[in-house]
Amino acid sequence: MITASLESARTVLSEVFGYDSFRGEQEAVVEHVVAGGDAVVLMPTGGGKSLCYQIPSIVRPGTGVVVSPLIALMADQVAALENLGVRAAYLNSTLTLDRVHEVERQFLDGELDVLYMAPERLVLPRTLDLLGRGSIALFAIDEAHCVSQWGHDFRSDYLGLHVLADRFPGVPRIALTATATRATHAELTERLSLQDARHFVASFDRPNIEYRIVPKDGPRAQLIDFITTEHPGHCGIVYCLSRRGVDQLAEALNARGIAALPYHAGLPQEVRAGNQARFLREDGLVMVATIAFGMGIDKPDVRFVAHVDLPRSVEGYYQETGRAGRDGLPSTAWMAYGLGDVVSQRRLIESGEGDEAFKRRSMSHLDAMLALCETVDCRRVQLLSYFGEDSGPCGNCDTCKNPPATWDATVEVQKLLSALIRLDRERDQRFGSGQVIDVLRGKAGDRSRASRHEELSVWGVGADLSEAQWRTVIRQALARSLVVSHGDYGVLVPGPAGGPVLRGEERVFLREDPAAKKAGRSRRGGPQGRAAAPIELEPADAALFEQLRSWRAEQAKEQGVPAYVVFNDATLYGVVEAKPASIGELGGISGVGQKKLDRYGEAVLGIVSGAGTSDAEAPDREPG
Missing domain, CATH: 1.10.10.10 (Winged helix-like DNA-binding domain superfamily/Winged helix DNA-binding domain)
Incomplete structure (x- = not known):
């Protein structure tokens, strides 16, 4: 039986977000939280976790309060919701005092559907008093693995969030993460006082990602060959262990015509913020970074994530590679791995801070990572097994495609x-x-x-x-x-x-490690700077896709938002495939909600029909 609240949630999904149906566990989570239940949600990056709290925040009376550690990304998260017609705001240290007072007034007057804030702000007495005077739809604790000392991103500010259970006993709470082993899952449940919550554990599989690990043989040249032959013009992230390595590699990529930006904690804050903003807003950039970069990056069109140094843990590797292909299109997780990685990682653990228990835990994380690198079986099977999930050979990793001897x-x-x-x-x-x-x-x-x-x-x-x-x-x-x-x-x-x-x-x-293949794959795209399509297209369709991307870039620049906030690549591919001739047909494409249909519909139809008109020049059309 479909309840009225579930029917409302489905309407929001269709009219606001532009999707015909929920995916996987989304509907069950949404229905449970809308009904007032607490939830712990483990769902892979790109699995649609945000909808699990955004839709209940809209459907339930009051404001959904989202706890996030990602101050640098809150503005983009809010912009994406506002582009859909959702009333959203954030409270963080980047706001002026006048703006803080305005957001607080909007919250108290019930004018917000969603309000983002960092954990350290939420637990302040002043903030708790503010929340107590308003109407709260739910609390969503994003990146909930940060509360666990077993995890790889432990943040002490999260430990204070247990106060929500005592201070707001009637408000549903939902904790969400994309990376949690059984130990991390158990710890976050206890520390957030969610023992009575319903747990939703989706598959961690990301079938659109091809996992590939190659023996190191000049990793800089290997990386350049990988990008230029397989991902020319694509957006990607490259992880390095050291700040110096980041700077040198970004310089080397730029010297080869690959537009790259550095990101690490040693750069001035304004440089880091500027580089991150460019990466989110521009097409075709490669971010070269330490692990200081990436959590919460919602950019859906990252086509590859590369590692030129060994990650410290499987959790870290999974989360970092999960930033590729959030739109579901084919993407690559590539890593070059060698003897020096093993020696340096063990040395870092032995000489690092922490007691013996911490070092043993770190060594066990490293051993699991090494096992993934050295397996002769399906890498996806090994990866999912680490998170307690059974699976069969995937056919989309290097060991499946070319079984090692x-x-x-x-x-x-x-x-x-x-x-x-x-x-x-x-x-x-x-x-x-x-x-x-x-x-x-x-x-x-x-x-x-x-x-x-x-x-x-x-x-x-x-x-x-x-x-x-x-x-x-x-x-x-x-x-x-x-x-x-x-x-x-x-x-x-x-x-x-x-x-x-x-x-x-x-x-x-x-x-048996085969000799490194210098030739690589044949080039799938044109010259560097023009992206090769992750989905093979006929020439005419490829040209239409490029027209749509150019139009999208102009719209994004005018609005000062990332391009994917206008439409993501998957939606543009849907337009290319369907070639809608009416507003009604365009509205049936996944990712085109009513607000975007009203705002962009005529311009998109004009491009598809060959008119190439802008928003201002779009011809009048009858709704389809």
Whole structure:
């Protein structure tokens, strides 16, 4: 039986947001919250979490209060809602005192559907007093994993949000996140006092994303080749571990004609804010960033996310790659990964702050990330398994498309372990991977001669493998704890899993890394600066799509909003496919709500018909 509240929610979905039906768990969440129930929602990035609180905020009496850690993005979130005809505002430190008073008045007078604020502002006595004098439809706690110390984005400001349960017992609360393991899920439930809430756990799968991890072989050149051959002119995000790496890589991309911006905590605030604003508003930009960038980025047309350094955890990797393809169109999660990543990450954990429990937890996160990198099975299966979800081979990751070969490396690992033992026992020496490989390959040098390594029984026992092959062996041995690295210099020693292999009790099969393919894929687009379509189009349709993108860019510039606030790429593709000839036909395309139909309908129809008219020049048409 369809309740009146659910019918109202469906009407809002269609008339305001322009969608014919809810996706996945959305309808169940919306119905539950509209009825006054508390909810914990785990849903992948791009899965439509925002609708789960925006629609109930509109349907229920009062204002929906959204708690978000993303002050820099609140203005764009509000602009997107206002473009749909939703009454929205935000309260944060960027506002003048007069504007703060105006927003507070709007809230108290019931003139807002949605009000955004940061957690540190919400728990202030003054804010709690303000909220107590108004009518609240619900509290939505976005990025709820930030309350969990098990998670990768812990923020102490979130710990104070438990006050909402006591202070506003009759107001429904909904906590939402896209990244939560079982431990994080349990902790956020407890810390936010949501033990009696209904839990909605959607699939974490993002089938439109192709996951690909390649061995490092000059990562800067590999990245440039990846972008220019597969994503020319597309919007993307590239993650680096260090600020220096960000600056150097952004400079290198620009030198190759790839428009790129840097983002990291070492840049002045106004530079970071300006670069983020440009990335959100302009087409075809690549943001090169540390993990300081990205949470809450709603830009739907990010076609790729690349990592040139190993992420610290699967949660971080999943959240960062999830910023690609939020519109559901084909996108790529690409990463270059090598031996140095393993050594440097372990060294950072060992030398970092935190007690032993924290370091053990960090090491377990890293081990899970290494397992994802080294798997010979479907990467998506491994990724979803980490979040407690069973699945089958996806057919859309590198290991499914090109299953890697494996080889029996038992003897080679035994040689490696023996070399480490001989160096330690007979020379009282420990070295990093470079010198160990020289010993195994019998490569003489000043250090080897000074230490008389040629006299060791293991000298040259691995001459049949190249230096690159030995680096692959050591990398995978580190990932499996057959060997471990210690100290600032990453010296290698036998690991806890090495004993049985050395004694011949266990065999080791390693992933065979093929030689890096320099040619890459054939170019799918024109010259850099003009985007290749993520969906293959006939020439005439591609031209129409470009016309629509250009018109959209002009509209966005005039309004001072991101282009996707006007229409996202998926909606433009819908227009290209349907080629509507009337207002009625245009209104049937996903993402075209009534407010956008009224505002942009005639201009879009003019472009489709070939008139190429602007808003002011659009011809009169009868509604379809």
